[in-house]
Amino acid sequence: MQSFEWVDAESVEQAVSLLGEGNERQPVVAKAGGMDLLDLMKNGVxxxxxxxxxKTIKGMDGVRFDAKQGLELGALVTLARLSRESEVRRRFVALADAAEHAATPQVRNAATIGGNLLQRPRCWYFRHDHFHQAGGDDVERVRAGQNQYHAIFDNQRTVMVHASTPATALVAYGASVELSGPGGKSRVVPLSEFLLPPDMNRPRDTVIAPNELLTRVRIPAPGAGTKAAYHKQGERESYDWPICDVAVVLQMEGKTIRQASIAMGWVAPTPRRATEAEKLLVGKTLDEGLARQVAQTAVKGATPLSKNAYKVPVLEAVIRRTVLAAAAA
Ligand SMILES: Cc1cc2nc3c(=O)[nH]c(=O)nc-3n(C[C@H](O)[C@H](O)[C@H](O)COP(=O)(O)OP(=O)(O)OC[C@H]3O[C@@H](n4cnc5c(N)ncnc54)[C@H](O)[C@@H]3O)c2cc1C
Known part of the structure; x- marks a missing residue:
């Protein structure tokens, strides 16, 4: 690892200005929890x-709920706090559960929601300094290689998946992020447009500019009768990345589903909405048969790679169970 200068930022404005002094050859980077950044530095990425x-900026770790504006999370809110915060657990249970099941207790205590959304892919080709420094097209290497955990949808141009699991829940809830840049300017971007398909030859997988900070995450207030559930399916319960994860948000009137949102993570380059499957739910009362049909529809069109066809039936089962769990919540 090469030596670097360390600055404790005192304000968003100062951090933005310091980030603006970097360039492609001599980057200046932000550090929140440092859980991903330090790995990337150690791997030479x-x-x-x-x-x-x-972390030295005050006031960037607030959690605020307003019945009209919804939930506002400061970018420095840790995953541990997100999983425990009563307003989040009560009104956005799929997000609280996603935060609770990410990583390990030690990581969750340091990792922030902003850094989590900005982490780079866990693809072992991407993380390996040999492959990274060789540059070029990752897709062909991974197609011929160890692709067990890679994408089963939208995998023509890249086969890497976005690493963030809270992002799956946030996409299901229709979240946006606030980005602050030079001159006190800020912009709000829907999370589904913020996340870009991972690319080994690009320094980030989001639309954030090098001199912008992610300052807040916002989720619209849930309508009456909103129910939700989240499930992360891994090879083991803890200390592991998922095979896939699913978040379901339903707006219900009695037993009838009025609106449905199903987001699937770790199966496509960015969290993917199962839009055709969602339509099947609207105006219906859920039963086992409908949940099965919804899950079958959601996995239609999957194009698995040489070693990850197993993900398709796993995803189908997780969707079926998560839809049933959301309606019963
Ligand atoms: C064993 C293990 C298991 C894991 N399992 C999971 C899992 O299941 N699900 C999951 O989602 N994650 C998982 N992780 C990853 C972990 O959650 C992330 O590394 C962590 O959330 C990153 O957050 P951070 O605050 O530490 O980010 P940092 O490492 O500080 O930053 C990450 C990136 O974002 C940039 N950055 C950070 N904050 C800002 C900001 N506010 N504005 C602009 N740029 C910023 C940094 O420059 C860096 O590029 C796991 C990690 C480990 C070690």
Whole structure:
């Protein structure tokens, strides 16, 4: 690892200005919990000349709920806090559960929701300094290689999946992120447009500019009768990444589903909405048969790679169970 300068930022404005002094050859990077950044530095994927510590900025870790505006999370809210926060657990249970099941207790205590959304893919080709420095097209290497955990949808141009599991729940809830840039300017971007398909030859997998900070995550207020559930399916219960994860948000009137949102993570380059399957639910009362039909529809069109066809039936089962769990919540 090459040596670098460390700055404890005191404000968003100062951090933005420091980030703006970087360039492609000598990057200046932000650090929140540092859980991903330090791995990337140790693997030689990132070699910053300066690291800007965001944890010293006051007021970037608020959690606020308003019945009209919805939920506002400061980017520095940790995953541990997100999983425990009563307003989040009561009104956005799929997000609280996603945060609770991400990573390990130690990681969740340090990792922030902002850094989590900005982490780079866990693809072992991407993380390996040999492959990374060789550059070029990852897709062909991974197609011929160890692709057990890669994408089964939308995998023509990239086969990597976005790593964030809270992102799956946030996409199901229709969340947006607030980005703050130079001159006090900020913009709000829907999360589904913020996340880009991972690319080994690009320094980030989102639309954030090098001199912008992610300052807040916002989720619209849930309508009356909103129910939700989340499930992360791994090879083991803890300390592991998922095979897939699913978040379901239903708006119900009695037993009738009025609106449905199903987001699937770790199966496509970015969390994918099962839009055709969602339509099957609207205006209906859920039973086992409908849940099965919804799950079968959601996995239609999957194009698995040489070693990950097993993900299709796993995803189908997880969708069926999560839809049933949401309606019964
Ligand atoms: C064993 C293990 C298991 C894991 N399992 C999971 C899992 O199941 N699900 C999951 O989602 N994650 C998992 N993780 C990953 C972990 O959750 C992430 O590394 C962590 O959430 C990143 O957050 P951070 O605050 O530490 O980010 P950092 O490492 O500080 O930053 C990540 C990136 O974001 C940038 N950045 C950070 N904050 C900002 C900001 N506010 N504005 C602009 N740029 C910013 C940094 O420059 C860096 O590029 C796992 C990690 C480990 C080690």
């Amino acid at each position: 990132v070699a910053p000349r300066r690291v800007v510590n965001l």
